[in-house]
Amino acid sequence: MLRPATLADLPAFRVGHAQDNRAATGCTAIVAPAGASCGVAVRGGGPATRETDLLKPENLIEAVYAVVLSGGSAFGLEASCGVMDALAERGIGFALGTACVPIVTGACLFDLLIGEPVHPDKAMGRAAAEAALAEGYDGAAVTQGNVGAGTGATVGKLGAPEAAMKSGLGIAALAAGEVVAAAIVAVNALGHVRGADGSWIAGTRGADGRVMDPLEAFAQAAAAQAAAADAPVTNTTIGAVLTNAALTKAQATKVASVVHDAYARAIKPVHTMNDGDAVFAFASGEVHSPVDVVAALATEAMEQAIRNAVAAAEGAYGLPAARDLA
Numbered sequence: 001m002l003r004p005a006t007l008a009d010l011p012a013f014r015v016g017h018a019q020d021n022r023a024a025t026g027c028t029a030i031v032a033p034a035g036a037s038c039g040v041a042v043r044g045g046g047p048a049t050r051e052t053d054l055l056k057p058e059n060l061i062e063a064v065y066a067v068v069l070s071g072g073s074a075f076g077l078e079a080s081c082g083v084m085d086a087l088a089e090r091g092i093g094f095a096l097g098t099a100c101v102p103i104v105t106g107a108c109l110f111d112l113l114i115g116e117p118v119h120p121d122k123a124m125g126r127a128a129a130e131a132a133l134a135e136g137y138d139g140a141a142v143t144q145g146n147v148g149a150g151t152g153a154t155v156g157k158l159g160a161p162e163a164a165m166k167s168g169l170g171i172a173a174l175a176a177g178e179v180v181a182a183a184i185v186a187v188n189a190l191g192h193v194r195g196a197d198g199s200w201i202a203g204t205r206g207a208d209g210r211v212m213d214p215l216e217a218f219a220q221a222a223a224a225q226a227a228a229a230d231a232p233v234t235n236t237t238i239g240a241v242l243t244n245a246a247l248t249k250a251q252a253t254k255v256a257s258v259v260h261d262a263y264a265r266a267i268k269p270v271h272t273m274n275d276g277d278a279v280f281a282f283a284s285g286e287v288h289s290p291v292d293v294v295a296a297l298a299t300e301a302m303e304q305a306i307r308n309a310v311a312a313a314e315g316a317y318g319l320p321a322a323r324d325l326a
Helices: 071-089 122-132 215-221 249-267 291-312
Strands: 001-004 016-021 023-042 064-070 094-096 100-103 104-108 168-178 179-186 192-194 199-202 238-245 278-287
Touching: 016 122, 023 071, 023 104, 023 122, 023 179, 023 249, 064 071, 064 122, 064 238, 064 278, 071 100, 071 104, 094 215, 104 278, 168 291, 179 215, 179 291, 192 249, 192 291, 199 291, 238 249, 238 291, 249 291, 278 291
Parallel strands: 064 104, 238 278
Antiparallel strands: 001 168, 016 023, 023 064, 023 278, 094 100, 168 179, 179 238, 192 199
């Protein structure tokens, strides 16, 4: 039977945020202290990623120690170095003689056009990792909304910049029997976000202040060349699914690929040339389950997490959130 769960049901993983609200940016560290299998699927046309080649099934590395979701566009990749330092100091990673090398992968979204010109750096990455590894950590208490990688996230950028809306970071988790799957996602989409009832709950706002139909907004943007292929990559939805299932790298890669279905269900348009959409699948391996069950559970969790990212967001930086329209 399908039932709700939380990050506390996945003790092999720890999640921590760090952010700079003035700069409208932040990062989220998802740490597996004992290491976990990891795969990735990138569908957007403008990704900013780190160490994703290592996740290919044919390559050597079998255990990853952290996935970092970050703002700051390509500048934000620096945050992963701070996570790596924090883990190495604690002996988390591959022991190679006197050295400890934690494998840290991740992806970034573009949030440079709001807030101050500051991006996540090593210090912020370290702070996120330390929050994840802090004594007294409670997975059920990890926050959503304008936090971590979702601090500067926005959606509905098919029109004028002031017609966009504030989004954020969302979390959702589900369990079926012993298998648990959780999703963490920073929703910074070019397109609109659809509610469970099919309505558009966040996106480009029209002259009346309401969310427009995305196809109408997209057509207007195309006519004005606002979404031209050579425009700056100002978007990207980045997320990770965590599970206690036993998955090989190849299986984790397949799960990550399937979970993009959640992006397509909840975001329109998605996977455009101006998005760097990516999904990581992180598997700790305590429970054996068919891969298709894990993928279906993770996809459902991700769809809920995308909606939670919009619902939990608060209006900021001159942009309203979904709660403000309601």
